[in-house]
Amino acid sequence: MVELTFDAALASLPAEDFVREVLIGRLGVVAVTVGWDFHFGKGRVGTPAFLTEAGARYGFKVNVVQPFGTGTPVSSSAIRALLKAGDVETANRLLGHRWFVLREVVHGEKRGRELGYPTANMQLPPETPLAEGVYAVRASFDGHIHPAVAHFGRRVQFHENAPPLLETYVFDFKGDLYGKTLGVEFLARLRGEAKFDSVDELVSQMHRDAIEARRISTGPADPLAPSAIG
Numbered sequence: 001m002v003e004l005t006f007d008a009a010l011a012s013l014p015a016e017d018f019v020r021e022v023l024i025g026r027l028g029v030v031a032v033t034v035g036w037d038f039h040f041g042k043g044r045v046g047t048p049a050f051l052t053e054a055g056a057r058y059g060f061k062v063n064v065v066q067p068f069g070t071g072t073p074v075s076s077s078a079i080r081a082l083l084k085a086g087d088v089e090t091a092n093r094l095l096g097h098r099w100f101v102l103r104e105v106v107h108g109e110k111r112g113r114e115l116g117y118p119t120a121n122m123q124l125p126p127e128t129p130l131a132e133g134v135y136a137v138r139a140s141f142d143g144h145i146h147p148a149v150a151h152f153g154r155r156v157q158f159h160e161n162a163p164p165l166l167e168t169y170v171f172d173f174k175g176d177l178y179g180k181t182l183g184v185e186f187l188a189r190l191r192g193e194a195k196f197d198s199v200d201e202l203v204s205q206m207h208r209d210a211i212e213a214r215r216i217s218t219g220p221a222d223p224l225a226p227s228a229i230g
């Protein structure tokens with residue numbers, strides 16, 4: 001990979017000089033692929049049309065990739081905004097695969113098993129763009145993928161201001177997951193995190209979450225968002 005520092009000298013380099021000095025002189029390109037709205041060179045003169053014409057003169061091939069889909073352009077900021085809003089289905093379609101995290105399972109407060117839902121806890125980086133709430137997910141470990149339900153949040157039922165955790169309950173599984181690396185891919189958000197009048201009410205809601213998540217995570221997959229964890 002060649003990374004060019006975008007400094008004043010590069011910013012003021014005319015498109016024609018960039019082609020001659022960088023693409024031909026330094027890299028000796030035989031083919032160049034750019035997006036349909038790509039611009040380069042001083043004054044943004046280097047359009048895909050400019051590049052195609054330069055390619056014909058210098059003898060390199062130019063592929064211009066047209067926009068994908070019909071709606072909003074696919075961009076990492078659009079995907080982050082969708083995940084922050086909890087719309088994982090649309091984020092997954094824009095990504096072309098299900099959004100997933102890969103992390104080690106850490107110890108928690110051992111409350112999960114008392115509630116009837118032992119959960120594998122994972123700490124996600126603070127900048128993770130994910131809405132708090134309950135999700136239908138699939139979890140991968142030891143070479144197998146399991147349907148599961150996950151909660152991402154601060155556990156407002158029990159804590160005032162704890163850091164957010166991803167907690168995953170794996171259906172039809174019993175075993176020790178501490179220290180293992182889990183892949184968790186997200187299929188749908190079921191609801192936001194809530195504080196109930198009693199722990200019993202939280203547990204009743206968790207039963208309903210589990211039924212809904214099992215239905216989704218064992219159901220047919222969206223062909224536009226295949227699994228990336230297996």
Ligand SMILES: Cc1cc2nc3c(=O)[nH]c(=O)nc-3n(C[C@H](O)[C@H](O)[C@H](O)COP(=O)(O)O)c2cc1C
Pocket residue numbers: 108109110111112115117119121134149150151154155156157158167168169192193194195202206209210
């Ligand atoms: C399906 C599911 C739904 C959950 N919903 C909530 C919720 O709405 N509010 C909340 O504070 N915690 C929720 N939790 C998190 C539980 O409070 C947490 O798993 C439990 O307290 C265990 O906590 P620990 O990791 O501190 O032991 C949920 C967990 C699961 C698995």
Ligand SMILES: Nc1ncnc2c1ncn2[C@@H]1O[C@H](COP(=O)(O)OP(=O)(O)OP(=O)(O)O)[C@@H](O)[C@H]1O
Pocket residue numbers: 105106107108109110111112113114117118119120121167168169170171172173174175176177178
């Ligand atoms: N079906 C399951 N799904 C997830 N973890 C399970 C399951 N069965 C057993 N476990 C084990 O139980 C651990 C979680 O248990 P429990 O929730 O009581 O303790 P914890 O580490 O404190 O987590 P939490 O803080 O969520 O309570 C997991 O890390 C895993 O090793």
